[in-house]
Amino acid sequence: MSSVPLPSSRPALGLIGLGAFGRLIAGPLARHFPVLAHDPTASDDSGIEGVRLTSLAEAATCPIVVLATPVAALPEVVAAIRPYLRPGVLVLDVGSVKVVPADVMRRGLPAHAAIVATHPLFGPQSAQDGLRGCRIAVCEVRGDRSRRVAAFLRSALSLDVILTTPEAHDRDAAASQGLTHLIARAMLAMEPLPTRMTTRSFDLLMQAVEMVRHDAPEVYDAIARANPYAEEVRRRFVAQATRLTTDPVQERDRAA
Amino acid sequence: MSSVPLPSSRPALGLIGLGAFGRLIAGPLARHFPVLAHDPTASDDSGIEGVRLTSLAEAATCPIVVLATPVAALPEVVAAIRPYLRPGVLVLDVGSVKVVPADVMRRGLPAHAAIVATHPLFGPQSAQDGLRGCRIAVCEVRGDRSRRVAAFLRSALSLDVILTTPEAHDRDAAASQGLTHLIARAMLAMEPLPTRMTTRSFDLLMQAVEMVRHDAPEVYDAIARANPYAEEVRRRFVAQATRLTTDPVQERDRAA
CATH class of the missing domain: 3.40.50.720 (NAD(P)-binding Rossmann-like Domain)
Structure with missing residues (x-):
């Protein structure tokens, strides 16, 4: 060269x-x-x-x-x-x-x-x-x-x-990218998922999943492991999802 | 009248x-x-x-x-x-x-x-x-x-x-509507979420959340409780999300 x-x-x-x-x-x-x-x-x-x-x-x-x-x-x-x-x-x-x-x-x-x-x-x-x-x-x-x-x-x-700043960026990205990739990967692991009996909101969710489906493994590696705030966000999301799974209408009952 | x-x-x-x-x-x-x-x-x-x-x-x-x-x-x-x-x-x-x-x-x-x-x-x-x-x-x-x-x-x-049929409908809807509402409600419970430091895929996710944010409580009640397949779908999703939270790159390491 x-x-x-x-x-x-x-x-x-x-x-x-x-x-x-x-x-x-x-x-x-x-x-x-x-x-x-x-x-x-x-x-x-x-x-x-x-x-x-x-x-x-x-x-x-x-x-x-x-x-x-x-x-x-x-x-x-x-x-x-x-x-x-x-x-x-x-x-x-x-x-x-x-x-x-x-x-x-x-x-x-x-x-x-x-x-x-x-x-x-x-x-x-x-x-x-x-x-x-x-x-x-x-x-x-x-x-x-x-x-x-x-x-x-x-x-x-x-x-x-x-x-x-790097810190402010990573805090926000832990939520935006971290949640997107966590949710997308959990949904991909549940495939096959419905393609016709779907609502507009589920279609949007699947569009988001499609966008990260083919991301290089290194991208997910960085988002999931190299962001110091990522694990805490994942734990908070899983805690909320677990609460809703155990008692799906708890929020509403509490508000009523 | x-x-x-x-x-x-x-x-x-x-x-x-x-x-x-x-x-x-x-x-x-x-x-x-x-x-x-x-x-x-x-x-x-x-x-x-x-x-x-x-x-x-x-x-x-x-x-x-x-x-x-x-x-x-x-x-x-x-x-x-x-x-x-x-x-x-x-x-x-x-x-x-x-x-x-x-x-x-x-x-x-x-x-x-x-x-x-x-x-x-x-x-x-x-x-x-x-x-x-x-x-x-x-x-x-x-x-x-x-x-x-x-x-x-x-x-x-x-x-x-x-x-x-009612059974085929509820099986599919448990995944499409059930997951959308579970994910949306878990994310709403984590607010405030980033609005600027976001990717296109996270924006799509939040559009899905916005579409169900104001649904009548009765809609969520039916989706979460009156669908006989909903709880199993929620448990499968939470199990996948928990696995990814504990060991975020497990899938990749296993494939490598």
């Missing part, structure tokens, strides 16, 4: 990881940056216009480096890119949780690297009609680059940006 | 109950039948074009009698209308479960009454844009009128008709 400079005055963006999510954002990013992508499992051609495959070393020397790897692989990836990062580099991740990745990046990346942790609240299913209006959480971890990142995500990618 | 004959050659339809559901169907029915409605809590004017309020006795003497009352009130209503039913009458109910109401009507209504049990799988929320395409389950209980009823519901009201 050659190292010929790309014909652009825009800073190059190194994209580490071309899984389902990396491939989803590579194209839109390539309309704004020369994208140098690295994925050990990718073939010679990225198949995405404006995205050139390269070595980990070359991708990690870009002024902007996006880590699109599973949360569980982040410590290893951070250690691998560390030697190649240039002064002033901006490193971002895209994991479904934020407390653990922010901590991993803060500890593992050199002091000269600015760090912004992000969680795009969308995926290949929910963004199949494009990124416009999709939500993304953005957290400053080190440096002062988060507002410029947010401005770019808003103006260039038309994303709905939520500026937040 | 007068007993002047209605200016129509169509048979009159007696509608017992003008609650949320009775009011939803009274208008569409009144475009095909003179509708004589009875509700002890209704005022002098139904407020619905073509729907005249009347006594229980007069409503029950119509050739078609629709019982739009809570499932729990059905034994009492069946006993109350019994003396007024004319030979050849067709009685229908609209409850969310079918095994218990079919049994109550079979035992409580005179042998000369044909009986069709129905479950409209929609309500004021899901049918707010009209009945077209909404689903309804139809079960023959006594006589041979269900196919004519189905034909009317299809052609006149544009409903999607599912001809079934």
